[in-house]
Amino acid sequence: MDSPSSALLLHSPIDKDSRITLRGSSGISISKNWILTHGTALDPIIDKSPAISNFITNLVPGELTIAPRKLANELKFRVYRDPEIDDDSRSGDYSHVQEHLGSVVAAWKCPLLTKTFNEFFETFNFPKSSIKFDRFLRPIYLLVLITDSDGKSIVEIPTVKQALSCLLDQALRNSIRGSSVEIESTPFGNPVFIGSIARGVISNVVGDEGCVIMTDAYAFPGSEGGPVYVIPPDW
Numbered sequence: 001m002d003s004p005s006s007a008l009l010l011h012s013p014i015d016k017d018s019r020i021t022l023r024g025s026s027g028i029s030i031s032k033n034w035i036l037t038h039g040t041a042l043d044p045i046i047d048k049s050p051a052i053s054n055f056i057t058n059l060v061p062g063e064l065t066i067a068p069r070k071l072a073n074e075l076k077f078r079v080y081r082d083p084e085i086d087d088d089s090r091s092g093d094y095s096h097v098q099e100h101l102g103s104v105v106a107a108w109k110c111p112l113l114t115k116t117f118n119e120f121f122e123t124f125n126f127p128k129s130s131i132k133f134d135r136f137l138r139p140i141y142l143l144v145l146i147t148d149s150d151g152k153s154i155v156e157i158p159t160v161k162q163a164l165s166c167l168l169d170q171a172l173r174n175s176i177r178g179s180s181v182e183i184e185s186t187p188f189g190n191p192v193f194i195g196s197i198a199r200g201v202i203s204n205v206v207g208d209e210g211c212v213i214m215t216d217a218y219a220f221p222g223s224e225g226g227p228v229y230v231i232p233p234d235w
Contacts, residue, residue, distance in 0.1 A: 004028045006226045008080040008186040024189020026226035034163040038225035039140030061111035075104035080191045102144040105155040113139035116207030175205040181215045185226030
């Protein structure tokens, strides 16, 4: 199958709160109807919604959890994707960027990242993130279902696992220092920059099973959640 490409997500609740400043986050478009993104996509709203913060802080590491249906309106996102992202001839024309409506339907807290961040990155914080919830968002991943409607789809664990299964064959098995790295994302959460590329190398690998990769590839704010491609040195 083709490699997954990046997407842009902007929080779009049904009951909009004027106090919330929208800040886009990147994600991985893993199929027509599914987007995988990082927990920091919730950063602008988690401290303003007791229900969302309760859901996130009570996630059990390693356990895929379906989002409560009562949070459906608060977990809405506008999703932007460029179907011609690999077309070298687009020449700066971004008129074909497509907008969809999606909703977070499941969350997963990585036990390896939870342990690694607690042991090695105790004082580390994501830029501009909520200090109170930063530690909870670090190891969390969100699965967004594109619905293009306000309908509330009922999603169960087997459906989510099937959606994620397409990534298994492309998951990085061994991270080698010096390998080339390419990050595809949407810097600053602006659709104009969708599909931007940053390149570097793997500087180091830490944590159990090498779960954290350090790289000198520059990631602008809003790049969190985008796909990272690794090219081994012998390629």
